[in-house]
Amino acid sequence: MTTTVALSATFGSDLVRGIGAILLYGMIGLLLMFAGFYAIDWTTPGKLSKLVQEGKPNAVIVTASGLLSMAFIVVVAIFNSASDLTEGLVTSLVYGLLGIIVQVVAVRLLEWATRIDVGNTIESDKFAPATIVVAAAHLALGLVVAVGIS
Template sequence: MTTTTLALTPGYWSNLGHGVGAILAYAALGLALILIGFQAIDSSTPGPLRKMIATGNPNAVIIAAAGVTSMALIVVVAIWASSGRLTEGLISTAVYGLVGIVAQVVAMRLLERALGLNIGNLLKAHHHELQSSIVAAAHLSIGLIVAVSII
């Protein structure tokens, strides 16, 4: 009868524990940044964005989804750029994420003025307006710009 022994490299459990801890830390930080980003978008737009999303206003949903996705792009690239250094990675992710939130809010207000959009009316509309696509694209574009600048 042959027996098989499971051989793990030294430090396996320690590395695994460190990896799980990193996942939990980055997930918590990423969620916090996404919530802060959503709050910043909500605070900088007329009307309660949460309520417009809850009632199914399509433009509010599209624009908010793009903002959240944009924030996630920034967080993902900041984590990737940390090269496995957890403490430095968490700090840089937090800083880059907050800078990205500010950049998004400022860019959206500038875009609104440049294009002559009334973002309040756009968000409150109960039917899809094509202008929401340009606002969503701008959110994603700013997120990509901030994310790539991290690299």
């Protein structure tokens, strides 16, 4: 008995299209992550990137949680994008940018409501427990915004 394995006639073009989609969505995702980082950096007192480079533990925690929350938003925006590649890229970009804006505003409002002095907290050389509250707010609101996209 002989078994023949054959690829479909469109396998090559489907493979190339899939690789192109991965690269394009990857670029959109990277662009949104940069936008998310700079949105967090711009709206948080202090220069986060500098504080992270200096090894300030609270700045590292706030930045990491902010990036994770942005990743939730970007992943869900891409996952729920239209099935057409062009429409999918556009909807991912629009949903991702809107999600980043909502995330940043919501976190700042929550920090204001809890009266946490984020500026002094992230500049400290010593771990501050309030940082966990800020990090939890980033992650929780990132999840809420991500689910809102879907």
